[in-house]
Amino acid sequence: MKEQLIQDLRALLGDEAVLTGDAVTGRSAGAFRPDSLSAYALVRPRTTADVAEVMKRCAAMGQPVVTHGGLTGLVRGADASPDELILSMERMTRIEGIDVAGRTMTVEAGVTLQQIQEAAAAVDLYYGVDYGARGTATIGGGIATNAGGNRVIRFGMTRASVLGLEAVLADGRVISSMNTMMKNNSGYDLKQLFIGSEGTLGVVTRAVIRLHEMPASQCTALVAATDFDAVVRLLKHMDRKLGGQLAAFELMWQAYFDLVSTPPAQGRSPFAERYPFYVLLESLGADQEADSVRFMQALEEAMADELIVDATVAQSLDQRDALWRMRDSVEEMFKFGKSFNYDVSLPVSEMRAYADGVSAAAKANWPQGRCWIFGHMGDGNLHVSFSVGDGSDETKHRIDEIVYGPLAAFRGAVSAEHGIGLDKRAWLGVSRTEEELALMRQLKDFLDPQGLLNPGKVV
Amino acid sequence: MKEQLIQDLRALLGDEAVLTGDAVTGRSAGAFRPDSLSAYALVRPRTTADVAEVMKRCAAMGQPVVTHGGLTGLVRGADASPDELILSMERMTRIEGIDVAGRTMTVEAGVTLQQIQEAAAAVDLYYGVDYGARGTATIGGGIATNAGGNRVIRFGMTRASVLGLEAVLADGRVISSMNTMMKNNSGYDLKQLFIGSEGTLGVVTRAVIRLHEMPASQCTALVAATDFDAVVRLLKHMDRKLGGQLAAFELMWQAYFDLVSTPPAQGRSPFAERYPFYVLLESLGADQEADSVRFMQALEEAMADELIVDATVAQSLDQRDALWRMRDSVEEMFKFGKSFNYDVSLPVSEMRAYADGVSAAAKANWPQGRCWIFGHMGDGNLHVSFSVGDGSDETKHRIDEIVYGPLAAFRGAVSAEHGIGLDKRAWLGVSRTEEELALMRQLKDFLDPQGLLNPGKVV
Ligand SMILES: Cc1cc2nc3c(=O)[nH]c(=O)nc-3n(C[C@H](O)[C@H](O)[C@H](O)COP(=O)(O)OP(=O)(O)OC[C@H]3O[C@@H](n4cnc5c(N)ncnc54)[C@H](O)[C@@H]3O)c2cc1C
Ligand SMILES: Cc1cc2nc3c(=O)[nH]c(=O)nc-3n(C[C@H](O)[C@H](O)[C@H](O)COP(=O)(O)OP(=O)(O)OC[C@H]3O[C@@H](n4cnc5c(N)ncnc54)[C@H](O)[C@@H]3O)c2cc1C
Numbered sequence: 001m002k003e004q005l006i007q008d009l010r011a012l013l014g015d016e017a018v019l020t021g022d023a024v025t026g027r028s029a030g031a032f033r034p035d036s037l038s039a040y041a042l043v044r045p046r047t048t049a050d051v052a053e054v055m056k057r058c059a060a061m062g063q064p065v066v067t068h069g070g071l072t073g074l075v076r077g078a079d080a081s082p083d084e085l086i087l088s089m090e091r092m093t094r095i096e097g098i099d100v101a102g103r104t105m106t107v108e109a110g111v112t113l114q115q116i117q118e119a120a121a122a123v124d125l126y127y128g129v130d131y132g133a134r135g136t137a138t139i140g141g142g143i144a145t146n147a148g149g150n151r152v153i154r155f156g157m158t159r160a161s162v163l164g165l166e167a168v169l170a171d172g173r174v175i176s177s178m179n180t181m182m183k184n185n186s187g188y189d190l191k192q193l194f195i196g197s198e199g200t201l202g203v204v205t206r207a208v209i210r211l212h213e214m215p216a217s218q219c220t221a222l223v224a225a226t227d228f229d230a231v232v233r234l235l236k237h238m239d240r241k242l243g244g245q246l247a248a249f250e251l252m253w254q255a256y257f258d259l260v261s262t263p264p265a266q267g268r269s270p271f272a273e274r275y276p277f278y279v280l281l282e283s284l285g286a287d288q289e290a291d292s293v294r295f296m297q298a299l300e301e302a303m304a305d306e307l308i309v310d311a312t313v314a315q316s317l318d319q320r321d322a323l324w325r326m327r328d329s330v331e332e333m334f335k336f337g338k339s340f341n342y343d344v345s346l347p348v349s350e351m352r353a354y355a356d357g358v359s360a361a362a363k364a365n366w367p368q369g370r371c372w373i374f375g376h377m378g379d380g381n382l383h384v385s386f387s388v389g390d391g392s393d394e395t396k397h398r399i400d401e402i403v404y405g406p407l408a409a410f411r412g413a414v415s416a417e418h419g420i421g422l423d424k425r426a427w428l429g430v431s432r433t434e435e436e437l438a439l440m441r442q443l444k445d446f447l448d449p450q451g452l453l454n455p456g457k458v459v
Numbered sequence: 460m461k462e463q464l465i466q467d468l469r470a471l472l473g474d475e476a477v478l479t480g481d482a483v484t485g486r487s488a489g490a491f492r493p494d495s496l497s498a499y500a501l502v503r504p505r506t507t508a509d510v511a512e513v514m515k516r517c518a519a520m521g522q523p524v525v526t527h528g529g530l531t532g533l534v535r536g537a538d539a540s541p542d543e544l545i546l547s548m549e550r551m552t553r554i555e556g557i558d559v560a561g562r563t564m565t566v567e568a569g570v571t572l573q574q575i576q577e578a579a580a581a582v583d584l585y586y587g588v589d590y591g592a593r594g595t596a597t598i599g600g601g602i603a604t605n606a607g608g609n610r611v612i613r614f615g616m617t618r619a620s621v622l623g624l625e626a627v628l629a630d631g632r633v634i635s636s637m638n639t640m641m642k643n644n645s646g647y648d649l650k651q652l653f654i655g656s657e658g659t660l661g662v663v664t665r666a667v668i669r670l671h672e673m674p675a676s677q678c679t680a681l682v683a684a685t686d687f688d689a690v691v692r693l694l695k696h697m698d699r700k701l702g703g704q705l706a707a708f709e710l711m712w713q714a715y716f717d718l719v720s721t722p723p724a725q726g727r728s729p730f731a732e733r734y735p736f737y738v739l740l741e742s743l744g745a746d747q748e749a750d751s752v753r754f755m756q757a758l759e760e761a762m763a764d765e766l767i768v769d770a771t772v773a774q775s776l777d778q779r780d781a782l783w784r785m786r787d788s789v790e791e792m793f794k795f796g797k798s799f800n801y802d803v804s805l806p807v808s809e810m811r812a813y814a815d816g817v818s819a820a821a822k823a824n825w826p827q828g829r830c831w832i833f834g835h836m837g838d839g840n841l842h843v844s845f846s847v848g849d850g851s852d853e854t855k856h857r858i859d860e861i862v863y864g865p866l867a868a869f870r871g872a873v874s875a876e877h878g879i880g881l882d883k884r885a886w887l888g889v890s891r892t893e894e895e896l897a898l899m900r901q902l903k904d905f906l907d908p909q910g911l912l913n914p915g916k917v918v
Contacts, residue, residue: 101691101808102839146644154703157642160619175894181804181839183616183875185605185655186883186890187917188899192651196644213699232560240672243745244613244703286702290749345640349560380561380640416642424645431645435634440647446905458646 001061005085006041012053017044017091024086030071030078031133032334039066039080044091048166048174048205054087055203055452056172064455067199069141070112072133074341075421077145077198077457084455087203089140095119096206103211104163104180109140109204116209125211128155132328140204146196148417153239153378154247154284155212157417158195164208165191169201170448180208193447198419199454201447215284219295220320223302224275224310228352231277234307235348235378238281241298245291248282249378250327253355256372260329267326270312279308279377280327327374330385336370338391342384342403346412351382354410361402362386381416404430420458428459460520464544465500471512476503476550483545489530489537490592491793498525498539503550507625507633507664513546514662514911515631523914526658528600529571531592533800534880536604536657536916543914546662548599554578555665562670563622563639568599568663575668584670587614591787599663605655607876612698612837613706613743614671616876617654623667624650628660629907639667652906657878658913660906674743678754679779682761683734683769687811690736693766694807694837697740700757704750707741708837709786712814715831715844719788726785729771738767738836739786786833789844795829797850801843801862805871810841813869820861821845840875863889879917887918 010018019042027042029035045051058065066080068088080086089110096106100123105116113127113134120127129142131149141147142158143165155161164178177191194202225231231251239246252260257278261269285291295313302308314320333339346354355373362371369388375381386399404414404427413431414424429437440459444451469477478501486501488494504510517524525539527547539545548569555565559582564575572593575586588601590608600606601617602624614620623637636650653661684690690710698705711719716737720728744750754772761767773779792798805813814832821830828847834840845858863873863886872890873883888896899918903910 099806099808101695102806103695104806146648148642148644152641156615156619157644159648160615169898173894173898175898176892177895178870179872180806180870181872181875182611183607183804183835183838183840184872184890185607185616185876185878186872186874187879187887187895188660188902189605189618189651189655190895190898190902192648195651196648201647212703213695215702216699217702236560236562236672240675241745243674243676243750244671244743284703286700287753290753291702294746294749345642347558347561347639349558376642379642381642411637411639413638413640413643413645415645416640417644419644420646428646431643433635435632436636436646436649439628439632439634439649442905443647443649446901 002040005057005061005063008057009043009054013043013045013050019044030073031136037080037086038082039084039086040082042086042088044088046091048168051087051168051203051205052172052174055168055170058085058452059171059450062450062452064452066454067144067203069110069138069144070133070136072137073141073145073421074418075415075423077419077421077454079422089138092205098123098125099180100125102180103213104208105211106178106206106208107139108206110138113137113139113142120211121214124214126214127209127211128161129158139207139209143195143204143207144197144199145419148376148379148381150250150376151247152376153249161210162191162195162207163210165194165204166206167194167202167204170450170452175202178206178208182210196419198421198458200444200458201453203453215286217285217288217291218282218320219292220280220282220314220323221295221299222270222312222323223279223281223299223308224271225277225279225308226275228277230307231279231377232348234279234302237302237307238298241301242283242294245283245285246378247284248280249376250280251375251377252278252280252327253373255370256374259332259372260326264335265329265332267322267329271310273310275309280323333372333385333387336387337389339385339387340396340399343416343418344382344384344403344407344412344414345380345416346382346407346410348377348380350410350412351377354406354412355382357406358384358402362388365398379416400427407431422457425458461499464516464520464522467516468502468513472502472504472509478503489532490595496539496545497541498543498545499541501545501547503547505550507627510546510627510662510664511631511633514627514629517544517911518630518909521909521911523911525913526603526662528569528597528603529592529595531596532600532604532880533877534874534882536878536880536913538881548597551664557582557584558639559584561639563667564670565637565665565667566598567665569597572596572598572601579670580673583673585673586668587620587671588617598666598668602654602663602666603656603658604878607835607838607840609709609835610706611835612708620669621650621654621666622669624653624663625665626653626661626663629909629911634661637665637667641669655878657880657917659903659917660912662912674745676744676747676750677741677779678751679739679741679773679782680754680758681729681771681782682738682740682758682767683730684736684738684767685734687736689766690738690836691807693738693761696761696766697757700760701742701753704742704744705837706743707739708835709739709833710836711737711739711786711833712831714829715833718791718831719785723794724788724791726781726788730769732769734768739782792831792844792846795846796848798844798846799855799858802875802877803841803843803862803866803871803873804839804875805841805866805869807836807839809869809871810836813865813871814841816865817843817861821847824857838875859886866890881916884917
């Protein structure tokens, strides 16, 4: 039966559209992954109509399908078993058009974040979403995971940048909602169903994304603080003083900053002393000279008010990039063997208590272990990572309990931005009620009654 | 049977919670409406649990329910027939709390926009959504209609400000998704189902809304332009020069500006000449002195580049308010008898052709009639209004055709912000595909199989 499907799909889409055998299993399972793909076939459509045909045939024979973008997802959301068929967006990479006056771009799902950023920049426009995986992550994957990244305080999650969407349902129906306007209240906003649902409710094939005018100024600083309350006040202070231009507020606890600023890491602290907290701040504005003056003033006031005790402002693009490289050097953690990485969110006012609790529990259980905490504090999002010298499933489970256990009391979320995938499915109940979980399952049954799309993920 | 339900609800919620007879029919049907309510009962719950109990009882006997906020909706979305029961949010008016560090407010659905704005201001915070109906419109109504307003370019529609939501389904189940974080990708984002679905998929009972730091500066100008292309370039120019601080870009065609700036209107044009286009511009920033300088510079550049031909900058709050009052004087239209008002959106680059076509068609059909066009151009949203000396249904239908007919070709939307309600249901197909409409109806059946919630609205 699988043979027949493969033949049918080859006849329909051409031979080079359907890979099997080594051509599939020889491929990596994705970013930071040692394993390779195990699906029995990988189909590479070129158009929405292709995807619809594939889904119709799969629906007719009950064939489960897993959609692949750039495979940079971090929660095993794109894992496919040998029984499953992969639908890869790798040949749907066309930028269909840019409306410079309307400030929108129409793209196929396989276009990468970086391609979007570059195409926008070529006409002096700007895409508000950015994260480390930009060279490989696709817009389809970004939409499916509602990806966040470095500029959420200013431009929101991916959801905020999606104006229009085209998706194929499990039964092959095409839902084309390619709206290009900022405002459209004409009936239910169906695209929301597909944003952030990790490929379990539909295959995203095309999108209209919102662009902004290209910022003409950028100011970046690394600052140090001695207590957490001061950091909370700093966030409010900078946000207010920059009048909507604050674009990043990245907090690093000492252990993480030490990791990325001492050998073997390449980064170096600009400060003579060590501090409990470091924040990487960035603003995006319109006038470099005037904005720099304002940014410096805001920092000086923060210093005078003792919100921060040390600061360095990037004087060049190189210095700016060096500061961001430190912040982004997560791979330094991997030098200590297997690490366990989490992506939670919780109210800013609860972060300190939560972080202290998690660190203490880690120390109590693994006195020699390491625990690193950092994140997009401006968005309530903390990344918590552990390396405890043991990568077993049992250890993972114990750490899961340390990280997720206290979250319910703080009304936090088990995933701030990476999603649920397979990894966090067991913990979803920490952040969602029974009634919510039941409704999610019903929604899944409603849109995909056979359970064909990305089976076993999320719900 | 209805008698029994009323008795049950009185026993459950108290006598003063259930109004009937004159207490209902003596009430106005809402803003700008000459008629009064006709439902047989009006129930006033105090809590989500109350709403859940009401819905359970109504579901058991197949009783349709229409939810009422402030009744400022403009599309007959809250109309209730004598067979229907009204669920009014008028006693759910508690502001439950403000998290100053997290910049969120937790409210019951009946709190008004203005109460939210004032409570936020009291702790130096700011709610990004604002529109004329602020004193009466409720947050529940704003969420149900995904209301837009005057600052959408900067802060987005209501959807962008809703972090958490609690809703009661048609069967009385409570879906509580009271998230307080900017980032939460833990499973499907169920709240999106209820935002903008006009009370047809659930009753919104509580919400967590996002606040911003209070802007410390405001610059407002009225400018004039002679051609539309220049206005398009002005939008891009100002947006870029103000680096994210542009908060309003309100376009008025000459006929509308004349209407609101000549007697009997109170407003007066600050300009000696008349121009084809007027734009009310506003920025919100952090430093009045520096921001004013920047705002003036941006306008001077626009003048030098011939994007604008005249400009006046508000020098005081009074002058600012006077400019906005002109823009908001929609009631001047009502002096010419029955007016028909539309709220469409379309790509900025198509607006000129669309507006010319609509005006010409109106002139051809009603040489003595009037056609006024204005709107939130920064969001692609135009308000188009007509007064043609005849308020008949047949005339309305002819105007509907003039307004909605050409929209499909421009890929516009029949409702930018007011929603569909009863008024635009017949025209929904102009902006949405057959497949979308079918999925909307399925979604309605899925969440409300008996069709109890706001029957006949939207789909
Ligand atoms: C170095 C690095 C940094 C990162 N930083 C961030 C960050 O800051 N913020 C953040 O949010 N994430 C971050 N991520 C995670 C990841 O980049 C995002 O989740 C990204 O959006 C995934 O895109 P992708 O194309 O690689 O999707 P994939 O990994 O291929 O797929 C991810 C999920 O989306 C589904 N999917 C993919 N394409 C489609 C489609 N067209 N239709 C339907 N479903 C689809 C898949 O089935 C899977 O469930 C980072 C990852 C790496 C490796
Ligand atoms: C002077 C004026 C100016 C306006 N300006 C704007 C503007 O700029 N932008 C804009 O978008 N709108 C505008 N409106 C329209 C209107 O104010 C909005 O639609 C507003 O959000 C309606 O809120 P409400 O509480 O009055 O809702 P209602 O009129 O009571 O109800 C509107 C719809 O929402 C449903 N509903 C109400 N509450 C709930 C609830 N708790 N749960 C579920 N469903 C509910 C109703 O059933 C109905 O379908 C304006 C109206 C007026 C009168």
